[in-house]
Amino acid sequence: MGKNKEEKVVVKPKKRKLTTADKVFYTFNFIFMFAFVVITLYPILNTLAISLNDGTDAVRGGIHLFPRVFTWKNYKTVLAIQNFKRGAFITVARTIVGTITALIANALLAFIVSRKRFLFRSQLSAFWVITMYVNGGLIPTFLLFKALHLTASFNVYWIPGMVSAFNILVMRTYMQGIPDSLEESAQLDGAGYFTIFLKIISPLCKPVYATIALFVAVYQWNSWFDAMIYNRMNPEYTTLQYELMKLLNSVTQQSGSVADAAATKGQTVTPQSVRSAATIITVIPIIMLYPFLQRYFVTGLTIGGVKE
Template identity: 80%
Template structure:
C-alpha cells in the first residue's frame, strides 16, 4: 500500500511547479465551473426567495437571493388550494405504490430472462426490447385505456407503466454478473426459483434495485401528462405537477386562476409568487433525497449506458 502511494507521489506532477499555462487553465476552469454552478443554482434560489416574498411586492421585480418583504402567505395560499392538496396525496400514493409494483415486476422479469437455463430467454428478451423502439402512440393507447376502464381511475398511473424494458435490461445485466454456482447450490438444497429469487438474488441486487427504484420514483413524482390526458375531468386524481402546470398557465395568461381569485380578495399573493411556493414544495423532497442516492444512480447509469 505504502509503496503504491510512494509511486503515486513520484509520478504526480509537483503542485508547486505550475507553469503559467497551467495556472491560466486552472483559473479558467474554475471560472467555468463557478459559472456553471451559478447558472444551475441561481434560478432555484431565486424561486425560493420569491416564494417567501410578499406577492404584490414581488411583482416589482428585483428580488435575487433574499426576500425583500418576508411573508409565508404564498405557502398558505398554495396549501389552501383544494386541487393542490389532493394532488399531493395522489402524487405520494402513486410514487409509493408505483415504485413498489414496478420494482417487483421489473426485478421478476429481469430474473426470468437472466436465468441461463430458461427455455425462452432470448424470445422473451426480444419481445420486450422491441417495445423500447416501437409503440402504438398516444391515440391508440388512449383508446385502449378507455376500453379497459383505466381512464378516470388512479390505476392508470400504476399499471400501464409497470414494466420498462430499459430498467429490465439494467437489472438483467446486473443479475448476469452473479455467479451461477449460488443458484445451483441453493437448488441442490431443494430451493425453487421463487426462493432463489427472493432469498439469494434479490439481496445481492440491492444497489441495482435502488437505482431502478430511484428512476421510477422520479418519473412518478414528476408525472403530469397522464393526469392531463387520462384524468382531465377527474379532479380526484390530479397530481402535484399537473396542479403546478395549471398555476404556470395562470401566470402566463394572468387570468382567472385560484391564485388570482385569492389576490383579488385582498391577500398579498400573486400568481408568480404562489407558483414559486408550489415549485419549492415539490422540489424539497427531491433535493433532500437525491444527494444520498448518488452512488446508486451512477452505477445504474454506467451499467445501462455503457454496456447496454
C-alpha cells in the first residue's frame, strides 16, 4: 500500500486522475501480481521444458522455460512403461465411474433432504452431518474393507467414497433456493418424486451439479493413497498418481523399471526427465478442462459452501 499523501484539493476533472499514491499502489500491485503469476506458472513450464529435453543433458541444470536439447524420448519411455499405461486406464475408469455414481447418489440425497414435506428430513440430515466430524479412522476402515472384500479390487475406488456429507450440504443449499411452487404444480399434474427429481429439479441444478462433478473428478484423478493402501500388491489396479509417486521416489533411489525401460531402448533418459514427462501427461487433462468449468465452481463454492 502506497503512502497516502493527501493531494491539495484541486478542482477534480470528471475522469479521475491518478494521484501519486495511486501510482505507487498500482505499481506495487502490478509487481505483486506479476510475481504471483511467475511463481505459480514457472515450475509447471519448467517441468514442461525438462520433459522435452534430453535427460542426461538436463542433469547439468540451467534449463528454464525452453528445452536445450529437444527430444520426445522421455514421453516415449513413459508410454512404454506397462504399469503407467494400466494406471492411466484405471484412473480414467475410476474418474468416470466415481464421478457419475457420486453425482447421482449425492444429488438424490440432497433432493430428499431438501423436500420440506419429507417426514424424516432432519433425522436424515443429522445422520450425514455427523459423518463429517466423526469417522473410524484409517485402521478400522482398512479392516472393514478387507472384510468386505473391497481390497484388491477396483470397487474400492468408487463404492466407499460415493456419498459425501459436504457435497450433500452444498447441493441441498442450492436446491432449497428453487421455489416450491414448481414441485407443487408438478404434483398436481400427477408427477411422482422421481419425475420431479429428474425433470424439474435436476435441469435447474446444472451449475451445482457441475461443481460437485468437478470436485469429485479432480479427487478421483488425483488420488493415490487408496491405490497404495488397498491395492499395493495388485498392479492391475494401479493408478496414474501412484505410478507417478513411484517415479518420484525413483529420483532418489534409482528404480528398476525406469532404468530398465531406458536401457532396453538405449536412450539417455533419467528418472527426473521421465517423471517430468509423466507429470505433464497427468496434468494436461486438468489444465484443458478447469478454465471452462470456472464459472460453475465459483458460484457453487460461494452459494453452497459458505452460507452453510
